Amino acid sequence: MFLHDYYVKHFRRKDLLTGDLLPFKNKEQYFSSYFLNTDNQRKFFIHQHKEDLGVQMVLLDMLTPKIKDGVSPSELMLTSYGLPSIHVFKYFFDSYTHASESVGGTPFLNSRLPKDFSQKVNAKIFIDTREQQPLSFPQSESLKLDLGDYGIENQFFDYTFVDRKSEGDFKSTLSQDNYERFRRELQRAREQDCFIFVVVESDLEQIEKNNSKSKHQANLAYIYHNMRALQLEFKDCCQFVMTSNRENSVKLIPRLLKHGRKLWNVDLQYYINEGLLNGLD
Numbered sequence: 088m089f090l091h092d093y094y095v096k097h098f099r100r101k102d103l104l105t106g107d108l109l110p111f112k113n114k115e116q117y118f119s120s121y122f123l124n125t126d127n128q129r130k131f132f133i134h135q136h137k138e139d140l141g142v143q144m145v146l147l148d149m150l151t152p153k154i155k156d157g158v159s160p161s162e163l164m165l166t167s168y169g170l171p172s173i174h175v176f177k178y179f180f181d182s183y184t185h186a187s188e189s190v191g192g193t194p195f196l197n198s199r200l201p202k203d204f205s206q207k208v209n210a211k212i213f214i215d216t217r218e219q220q221p222l223s224f225p226q227s228e229s230l231k232l233d234l235g236d237y238g239i240e241n242q243f244f245d246y247t248f249v250d251r252k253s254e255g256d257f258k259s260t261l262s263q264d265n266y267e268r269f270r271r272e273l274q275r276a277r278e279q280d281c282f283i284f285v286v287v288e289s290d291l292e293q294i295e296k297n298n299s300k301s302k303h304q305a306n307l308a309y310i311y312h313n314m315r316a317l318q319l320e321f322k323d324c325c326q327f328v329m330t331s332n333r334e335n336s337v338k339l340i341p342r343l344l345k346h347g348r349k350l351w352n353v354d355l356q357y358y359i360n361e362g363l364l365n366g367l368d
Contacts, residue, residue, distance in 0.1 A: 098117070098118075100118070100121075102121070102127055103121050103122060103127075104122060104128075105123065107123060109121075109122075115152075119148070119149065119152055121145055121148075128171065132146075132171055132175050132179075135179075139179075143179050143180065146171065146179055146180075146186065147189060149170050149171070150187070150190060150192070153165075153170065154187070154190065154191060154192035155319060156319075157191060157193060158192060158319060158322075159183070159187035159195070160315070161194070161326075161354050161356065161357075162196075162354050162356040162357040162360060163291075163314075163318075163328070163329065163356040164314075164315050164318060166291050167291060167314065168311075172360060173354070173357045174357075174360070184197060195319075195322050195352075196352055196353060196354035197354075198349075198350075198351075198352040198353045199353065200350075200353055200358050200363070201346055201349050204363075205367060207368060208243075208345045210226065210239055210240055210243050210341065210344075210345060211227060211228055211239070211240040212226065212228075212237055212238070212239060212340070212344065213227070213228055213238040213240065214229050214237060215229075215230070215231060215235070215237070216230060217231075217236075218236045218237075218251070220253065221236075222333060222336060222337050222340065232248065233279075234248045234250075234276050234283060235248030235249050235250040235283050236248075236249060236250055237249040237250075237251065237340055237344065239344035243344065243345045244344075244347075245346075245347025245348050245349075246279075246280055246282060246348065247281065247344055247347040247351075248276070248281060248282070248283050248284070248344075249284045249285075249286050249340050249344060250272075250284070250286070251286050251288070251336060251340070252285060252287050253287075253288050253289070254287070254293065254294055254297065257289065257310075258294070258298075258307075261309075261313040261314055262309075262310070263309075266313055269317070270317065273320075273325050274321075276324045276325065281324065282324050282325065282326075283324065283325050284328055284350075285325065285326070285327045285328065286328050286330055286336050287328065287329045288330060288332055288335075289329060289331065289332075290329045290330075290331045291329065294307065295307060314327055323351075327356075328356055328359065329356060330364070335359075335364045338364050338367045338368070339355075339364060343355075
């Protein structure tokens with residue numbers, strides 16, 4: 088009997104929504120899986136009562152293996168693992184922090200969004216001369232930046248930069264060929280007491296959809312692993328944020344630069360997924 092047949096026959100783990108048998112890839116994956124896909128996962132939690140202790144235990148069992156050195160995953164990291172969003176944890180536990188602490192973790196992005204975040208930014212945005220596809224802002228100036236692709240005029244400067252990446256740039260940066268180079272850039276930001284928001288003009292759903300259609304498919308599991316590794320190693324000076332498109336990046340970047348260190352410990356992806364950019368100009 089093959090190993091996968093043995094586990095499926097004797098343990099018979101099933102999708103909690105459909106009751107279909109789960110496939111076996113390896114032991115760790117098999118006993119940490121509860122659904123055939125993320126769509127089934129989403130539908131399942133939508134229809135559960137928040138006081139259901141069994142459902143709460145499933146969520147904690149899913150979260151526990153992803154806590155590294157006492158640090159709980161951010162919103163983007165949760166999504167890249169294929170886990171439920173912070174919104175789901177908040178519904179069943181009242182707060183993501185409470186859920187994390189119950190299994191020995193603490194979210195590293197735990198500050199609130201500034202109340203005036205939605206206000207329009209009236210400031211000049213500096214664009215690095217090496218930026219290949221620069222975004223357009225009402226006030227901008229092209230000059231050579233020491234870090235990232237975008238900065239802000241001195242009046243508002245708060246040691247914060249933005250590194251803009253297209254979907255292709257994101258995958259290329261975290262590939263084996265470029266990983267160490269980008270890691271060195273983040274190390275340089277840390278040495279200068281600066282922070283880089285890595286703004287990706289796509290989202291995980293788009294990336295996976297496009298990758299499945301590509302003739303030269305990237306190893307997304309490897310890409311996501313590298314993203315999470317850098318996010319944890321440089322959590323004091325870097326945060327990855329996905330905006331879905333260039334229009335949203337134009338809305339977000341001036342606000343990231345202006346509010347600076349007030350956002351360094353804010354889980355921007357959680358707020359974006361909750362509709363932060365809707366209605367902003």
